[in-house]
Amino acid sequence: MKPTEASLTNGKTDGTIxxxxxxxxxxxxxxxTAEPEDAPMAGPRPDEVIARVEAVSICSSDIKVVRMGPNHPLFSGTTEAVDTILGHExxxxxxAVGANQTERFRPGQRLGLQPAIRMAGKRRIIGMDLPGGFAQYLRLGPEALADYVLDVPEHLSAAAIALLEPYGCAERAWRPNARQEWKAGGTALIVSGPDADFDLAELPDWSAVTVVGEAPAFMNGRPATRADDLAHIDGPFDDILALGDLTVAQLSRLGDMLATGGLLLQGRRSPSPxxxxxxxxRVHYDHLSFLGTTERDLSTAFAPSRQRFDVSPGGVALVHGAGGAMGRIHVHRLLQHExxxxxxxxxSRKGQRLSDLERxxxxxxxSAGxxxxxxxxxxxxxxxxxxxxDGLDDVVVVAPDPAAVADAAGWLAPDGLLAVFAGFPYGQRxxxxxxxxxxxxxxxxxxxxCSVADMRDVLARVENGTLDLSANIAAVAGLDALPQALKSVADGTVSGKIVIYPQRRDLPLTPxxxxxxxxxAGLTG
Incomplete structure (x- = not known):
């Protein structure tokens, strides 16, 4: 007999598997060739919630995590063995609801999840380095419950709710996702080359400054660490100013010296080196900001005209690598963007995916003109x-290939926008x-x-009828068909999203x- 929604409380196990x-x-x-596992499901601790997984959609990142293993950026820098459950959409x-969560949550409540959470100051992802949704039940801790879940309506399919996260990720790619101001209290590096005649009317409130080359006049005698060249400086730095005719080698080095969330501002007038x-x-994962100006006043690099993140209205945009599920989502978003x-x-590089995109x-x-x-x-x-x-106005690169990003940059118009959406292993160039x-x-x-706000915005468009997520649902399957479904995504034999219903073991992979x-109906419970 199936337990009731409230039966797994107070940390007790009642036989639910x-x-x-x-x-x-x-x-x-x-x-x-693996098999799923069955394990008793203990009830929630006081600050937890146990949720039943109604639906989970497959992301190409799930496959990337498996194939890259400990080399994946999520696991880099740790010596712990990988032991998790994938599935984050x-x-x-x-x-069941823990005693401390009863004011906010109730059995039967329907939730969406933004899986990238902060725990102890670090980014952790439910369904990647934390157990996720390729399971019948999912345990949510206090960090996730505080800021990363949202109530969702009953009238939408569970499949559509699962797609709020990947559509939110596409939304995030076209939103301000890098710093647009100096970091107060941060560390700064100023590198001056020939023709470094640039000015700052107001010196930022940096905690420490390192200067390579001649100190610019705007430092006005402020104390700074001096260095003859970049070879003996390690970083990282929150803000880097690259002033004048710096070389390719210097600019390459500065890119490596940026802290996570770092900002590189170039003041330059001479031709490109x-x-x-x-x-x-680092561009994809580390929220780096690249700004620049040819004007003497460096603050002009922060002008709103230089801060465009969304596509240019009425322009020409390229989705490079559009055949996969996320590429299709980007195409879908741009077609229905007001x-x-x-x-x-x-x-796309695959013929079937091209015909599927057209179809x-x-x-x-x-219909959208x-x-x-x-x-x-x-x-x-x-x-x-x-x-x-005259060049593309906007490009989003969904293909995980540095050469594809380089090609895209070469096709841009002078003021074009290049969004690096695909993830890469660290260390490629x-x-x-x-x-x-x-x-x-x-x-x-x-x-x-993405953020919960991104997901809410996608949900609002779905509810007002300006976005139909069903256009990207290609197939469904039960939990035991997961390997076949993953292989179909990896091989590109299914275009669009595959949605898994964990409560149904026996559902074959079905268009x-x-x-x-x-x-x-009947697949989620």
């Missing part, structure tokens, strides 16, 4: 020359004309994850055109 798929660092190939139903080598994982681009170029989104483009150009990577340069002869940030207004941003709440 949690069927789940553990990930303990094995290979992706090993996962294909979830729709939850409160099952060439392409700088940057770590794209102030979106006139033309969206969607690229699924061309009607939406026509937008021009959707679906093209294989081999024809992408020609398409850009035809539809954006992207070659990019970083001086263009100062000289032509290039915007370089990266993002990972799901026009998926909705009525078709979902």
């Amino acid at each position: 949690n069927r789940h798929w553990p990930h303990r660092g094995g290979s992706f190939e090993a996962l294909m 979830v729709c939850l139903r409160v099952h 060439g392409k700088v080598r940057l770590d794209p994982a 102030d979106g681009p006139e033309t969206i170029i969607a690229s 699924d989104f061309a009607p939406l483009a026509r 937008r021009n959707l150009v679906v093209v294989g990577n081999e024809g992408l340069a020609q398409a850009i020359s035809e539809y954006a002869p 992207l070659e990019i004309d970083l001086a263009a940030v100062a000289l032509t207004g290039l915007r370089l941003t990266g993002s990972t994850g 799901a055109p026009g998926w909705n709440a009525a078709k979902e």
Whole structure:
């Protein structure tokens, strides 16, 4: 007999079994022949909630975590063995409530989850380095319950609720996701080269300053550590000022010396010295900010005109790597964006994914009065020359390939925006004309994850009818079909999202055109 929603309280176990798929660092190939495990589910501690997983959608990051193992950025720097449950895009139903959480939560309450939380000052992700949703039940601690869950309506399908998180991530890629001001109390590095005649009317309140080269006049005698060159400086620094004609080697070094959340501001007038080598994982994961100006007043780098993060209305945008689920989400967002681009170029390297993009989104483009150009990577340069002869206004790179990011940067218009959405292992290198940030207004941003506010905004668009998430639900499956579903995502044989229903063990991987709440009936409980 199935226990009631309130039966698992006070930390006691009443025989409820949690069927789940553990990930303990094995290979992706090993996962294909593994079996789910069953374990007793203890009730919540006083500050916890136990939630039933109604639905969980597969993210390409799930596959990336398995394939990269301890080399994944989430696990880098730790010696602990990987032992978790993947699955972070979830729709939850409160099952049992700890004694200290009864004022906010109740059995039967429906929740969405933003899985990237802060614990003890560190970023932890439910469904990656913390146990997640490839399971029938999920334990939520006080950190997650305080700031990372949201109430969601009953009339939407659980599949749609699970997709709020990936759509929120796409939303976050086009929002301010890097610092736009000096860091008060932070550490600063100022590097001056030839033609470093720049000024700051008001010196920021830095806690410590290091100067390489001649100290700029705006330091006005302020104490600073002096160094002859960058070779003997380790960093990291919160704010870095690169003034004058710095070389490629110097700019590459400065990119490595930025702290997480760091800001690199270039003051430069001379032509670009060439392409700088940057770590794209740092752009994606570390919230770096790249600003610049050719004007003598360095504060002009912070002008609103240089702070564009969303797409240029009526412009031409490229989704580079649009065939996968997240690329499709970006295409979908741009097509239904009120102030979106006139033309969206969607690229992919796989033929079936190209035809699926055309089939699924061309009607939406026509109804929205937008021009959707679906093209294989081999024809992408020609398409850009035809539809954006002066350069692209915006590019989001969803393909996890530094060369793809470098190509995208080369296709941008002088003041174009490049969003690095794909994740990379730390240590790879992207070659990019970083001086263009100062000289032509290039915007370089990266993002990972989303916020509850991003998810709420997506939910509001779904509820007011301006966004239909079912356009990206391609297939559904029960929990025991998870390996087959993961392989379909990894191989690209299914375009769009695959939604897993953990409460149904026996549901085979099944195409799901026009998926909705009525078709979902009976799968979530």
